[in-house]
Amino acid sequence: MAEKNTERRHLINVIKFEGEDDALVWKHPVEDFNLGSQLIVHESQEALFFRDGQALDLFGPGRYLLETDRLPMLGKIYELPAGGQSPFHSEVYFISLATQMGIKWGTDTKVRLFDPASGLHVELGASGEFSIRVTDSRQLLLRVVGTASSLGQEDLLGGGKGFFRAMVMTQVKSYLAQAIKDNGINVLEIDERLLELSAALRERINGSLGEYGLTMPEFYVSRVVTPDDDPNFRRMKEQYAEQYLTVRQEEIRCKEAEAAAERRAVEAYTDARMKILGAQGEAEALKIQKAAEAEAYRMQAEAEAQEMRMKGYSYQQETARQVGMEAMKNGIAGEGSGGLGEIAGLGVTLGAMGGVMNLTKEALNPVLNCAENAGRTVSAAISDSWDCTCGQKAVTSNFCPNCGAKRPLPAAAGTWDCTCGEKGISSNFCPNCGAKRPAPSAAETWSCSCGQREISGNFCPNCGKKRGES
Structure with a gap:
């Protein structure tokens, strides 16, 4: 049987990857090759050629013929005899450069940490997934694989015997407690910070993996296990619930106060607008009334004048x-x-x-x-006489003989004096206090340009001029 195996090793002429799909490193079982054999390396793979335990040529994707001119390191060291027989012991390792996805991880024990929000100590566990990829095939083989025939996902973290399990668990436990303390993260709100924690852990772990020719493109903390049966954790949840309810009640009160203030402002604005519209309506009504009265006076005067003209x-x-x-x-x-x-x-x-x-x-x-x-x-x-404010009556001169006060100017036609003291007002409302112009009485008198004063009728008895004509 040994002779048959030896014969098979010498007769092999095609060397290719035949390992498992999740293998990062796989060693070809045949160790001695004939010159002229073909080496096939698939995409996303590399092949490292060993001779007598020494790593020599590294092959990328493609088909290679194992000859002297394609093995320069071998050609420099050895003289190959004719006949196509290999004079030395050789090995080939295939290394997968594809990213291995969905590798699960989890802490083996709880992480005891201090929660800054509540001031209590709690214990947490964490788990998740990561992906891994080979960045330096030669370094991975020399520092990790050694003489092993393969390296798979399970060999990285699995079963408590993984090469990098202790390193990854230490990084996770140490950084998780440190990040919560330094950043003041509430344990009950830690799910909101998982992406931040995952990115920081990936960076820290890759700092250690780089010297082994590996990297983690993704590292995810997908779950943080909380101790729901821990009395401290229950007290912490109660404190957080009370704090949340208090803050929420204050927010509701603030919203209610803002809504009430806005409602009062709208009511005040509406009331002011209604008053303005009411005042405008009263002014317009008064204007229409006075216009109607003036028209009635005019028509009456015309009728009287027409009657008098008819009587002669x-x-x-x-x-x-x-x-x-x-x-x-x-x-x-x-x-x-x-x-x-x-x-x-x-x-x-x-x-x-x-x-x-x-x-x-x-x-x-x-x-x-x-x-x-x-x-x-x-x-x-x-x-033409006037009364002075000092008490002097029927003064006919321009200055008061008692106090020397000057004769007041005659009031302009159509003006009025307000009870607040404002005089000579021409508008319908007092500019000082806002009082409305008093309605003219039937006995209101007027002065004619001819000099006749205190006329109560619509026509001047001295010259016959109509009230309001210049």
């Missing part, structure tokens, strides 16, 4: 007639007697009587003119 006399004559009729009822003599008062009374009475009795204008003109002039002079003198 003016408004001034009608007024004089009415005054005369009143004078006749009360007697020709007035309250005063003698001097200017009698002449004025006589003039008015005669003028009224002339209108009543249809006296001729030529007969009454001298008396009427004299009386009218006298009455106009007295009326102008009386109406």
Whole structure:
């Protein structure tokens, strides 16, 4: 049987990978090859050629013919005899460069650590998965595999005998406790930081794996096992729940306060808008009312003027007639007697009587003119006087003889004085206190440009001019 195996070794002419799919390193079982044999290396593989235990040539993907010119290191050391027989012992190792995925890991014991949020000590466990890839085939074979026939996933961490189990577990336990302490991570919220912990652990573990020709492209902490039966852990969860509820209640109260403030602001704005709209409506209504009253006055005046034109006399004559009729009822003599008062009374009475009795204008003109002039002079003198604030009455000069105060300027037409002290207001509302212009009474008087003052009717009794005409 030994002779047959020896013969088979010398007759092999194709060398290729025939190991398991999850193997990182696999050694070909045939150790002696004939020159001229073919070496086939698949994609994502490398093949390392050994002679007498010494690592020589490293082959990448492709098909190779084992000849002297393709084995330069062998050609320099040995002279190969003719006949195609190998004069030396040789070995070939196939190394997979593909990334091995889904390798599981887990801590063998709990990690005791201090929770900074609650001030309690708890014990945690962790587990997850990682992937691994060969970065230096020669270094992996020389430092890890040695003379072993293969290296698989199970040999890395599995069964408590993995080459890197102790290193990985130490890194996980040490860094997990350190990261929670240094970063103030709440144990109950640790699931939110798993990606951060996974990335940091991968970097730390790769720092140690690099010298063995390996790297971990991914390392995941997928689960942290909490001690639910630990009294300290239960107390920590209760504290966290109370803290969360307190914070949540404060947030709800803040939201309610903000909503109430916003509602009050909307109500205040709405109330202000309603007041403004109400004031605008009242002003518009008053404007329409006054316009209607003015139109009614105008139509009444036009009707009266039309009536007088149809009767053949003016408004001034009608007024004089009415005054005369009143004078006749009360007697020709007035309250005063003698001097200017009698002449004025006589003039008015005669003028009224002339209108009543249809006296001729030529007969009454001298008396009427004299009386009218006298009455106009007295009326102008009386109406031109003013009362000073110091108490002096009926002042006719421009300055008060008692205190020297200047005669006040006459109020502009259409203005009014407010009870708050603001005077000469032309708008409908007081600019000082906001009071509304008082509605004009039926007995409101006005002054004519001819000098006649305190007129209560719509036409001047002196010149017949209509109220409001310039």
